[in-house]
Amino acid sequence: MADKEYTYQDVAEHNTKKNLFMVIHDVVYDATKFVDEHPGGEEVLLDVGGQDATEAFEDVGHSDEARETLEQLKVGTLKRQAGDPKPKAPLPGAVTPASQSGGGMGVGLYAVVAIGGLIAYGAYQYLQQQQAAQNAA
C-alpha cells in the first residue's frame, strides 16, 4: 500500500477533515485519523489538506517523534508532474520557532533617517538666514 503512486490531483481530492491527505518531501500521508490528535491543532492540518505541506511541516521544526508518527501515516509517494503547485508556507499566525521577524524594516529605516537629515539641514539653513538677516539689520 505504501508504494502506491499518487498524482498531485489525486492528493488534492483528499482535502476535508474526514479525508485528509498531504504531501511532505514527495511522500503522501493520510492524516485523517491524526487531525484530532495533532498538538499543533487541526486548523493547520486542514489548511494544507490535499496540498504539499513540506515547508509548513519543516518550518515548525517537528521532533523525531513527530516524524515517527508521520511514518505511520504514509500511504504512498507523489508522482510529480510539471506545473504542480509548490509547497505551502505555514499560516502567518502559526507558532513557528523559525520566526521570520527581522530584516524587512531596513529600507524604511534608511528613508526615515535620510528624510530626518534633510529636514534638519533645511532648519539649519533657515536659522542661518534668519541670523544673517538680524545681523544685517
Ligand code: HEM
Ligand atoms: C501529518 C503531519 C504532521 C504530524 C504527524 C505532526 C505532528 C506533530 C507533533 C507530534 C507535534 C508535537 C511537537 C513535536 O513532537 O514536534 C506537533 C506540533 C506542532 N505542529 Fe505538527 N504535525 C504535522 C503537520 C503539521 C503541519 C502541516 C503544520 C503546519 C504549520 C504543523 C504545525 C505544528 C505546530 C505549530 C506545532 C506546535 C504546537 C505547540 O507546541 O503548541 N504540523 N506536530
